[in-house]
Amino acid sequence: MNGSAIAASGLRKSYKDKTVLDGVDLDVRAGTIFALLGPNGAGKTTTVNVLTTLLTPDAGKAVVAGHDVSTEARAVRAAIGVTGQFASVDNLLTGEENLLMMADLLHLPKAEGRRITARLLGRFELTEAAGKLAASYSGGMRRKLDLAMTLVGNPQIIFLDEPTTGLDPRSRRTMWQIIRELVADGTTIFLTTQYLEEADELADRIAVLDRGRLVAEGTAGELKRRVPGSHIRLRFTDRHGLDVAARVLPGSTRDDEELTLRVPGDGGVRSLRALLDRLDAQSVEVEELSVHTPDLDDVFLALTGHGNLTGHENSGGHENPDGHDNEEVGAR
Structure with missing residues (x-):
């Protein structure tokens, strides 16, 4: 991959007469945080779904963890983890049971599953709540448990779709610290977010997607320098x-x-x-x-004509005009 964890060229995806992705090129370096920003309906979720093998592109090529997403989907899924916009935990299980369930689904030996579960509970400060039902967890605790479940399989690349939506400032900063620690351990993070501050705080590189096309890419500093007003x-x-x-x-x-x-x-x-x-x-x-100096809000306004990213990309869970569901399936 020549240092690339994710490489995509000319990705296109349409639904009937609506073009959702229009020639998207991406190069995400291994061991970095890459943030994809865009207004509602820009194509962020479709991009993630293509890269995680949930959708097949109409044209173009994407290689994730060294594997083609169209022809080597199983190998891609074995190398990635996906954490969606809403925590996918089982409310009828305890935190510990949720993690053990993931270990069973991944066919890990029982002893290894218990060891990994104990380690992740400690890492995410959930040990004291391990025996409580997930239904009793706060929003921040559920998001941490959700990410911990993604890590059971030790993925090389993690796709995080708006990981801190709805969290209070303290929980958001805790999640940021966890993300930084994952990258320090060598994990690659592909992040979509509605918070410009989050991208500014975390991302090594940022891409702005609008109407299915990338309109800008660079570091936060490089993007800010493109906008007059300093x-x-x-x-x-x-x-x-x-x-x-x-x-x-x-x-x-x-x-x-x-x-x-x-x-x-x-x-x-x-x-x-x-x-x-x-x-x-x-x-x-x-x-x-x-x-x-201009901030990312100024950059976003100048590039897309939208003042901010407030609100979810698609509150009903559908970005696509024909109602294709954007829920994550397959790999976590």
Whole structure:
């Protein structure tokens, strides 16, 4: 795979006259976190379903863990884990029983299944709740149990579909830490999320999908630099300082009521030093300085015309216009 855990080229998928994927290319490096962002109906779930062998593409090729998803589906499923948008735990079983059930489904020896179950309960801080029914678990506990069940088979690649949806901030950050630990151990994470902050916090690379096409890809920093709007905000102690600064810093925008000046700039050390040197030469004192750069919200708006990713991709569980269900089947 030349270091690629997932490699896809020209993926296409249509339903009747609706094109859901329109030539998607992906290259996810092994041992990294890759985030796929997109507005509702962009094709994120369809992409994941193709990569996890749940759907067959109409055209194009995808190789996951070194295996072709169309011709080597069984080998792909043996190498991956899938955690869906909603926790797939059995409420009538305890946390421990859910994990042991997964071990049985994977045909692990009994002793190995018990050993793995005990290790995962400890890793996800579920040991004390191991004997309680999953129905009694909080949302955060259920999400942790769901991910723990995915790890029973020790997958090389894990697909996480909105793993922190509905969690409180503390549970979300706990899940982030678990994801980082998985990657530190060598696991590859393919993440879809509705939280731009989550992608910014976790992902090594981010791709933005819109109307079935990738419209941008790069690190969070690279994507932010594609969007204009970086500026330096200066606040002055009096009107005289503001007047002089506005004169020596062409292209700036002033606010006389706030005594502030907005100066276009990338906020880099060199440009900041040059700006302050020009003000010092005029004996202008700056009371307050702050650097403002676009965030992923700005990037998302600029690339797709949508302000944010709030809401689920498809609240009814269907992205596809003909009602094809997007539930995960087969591999977890």
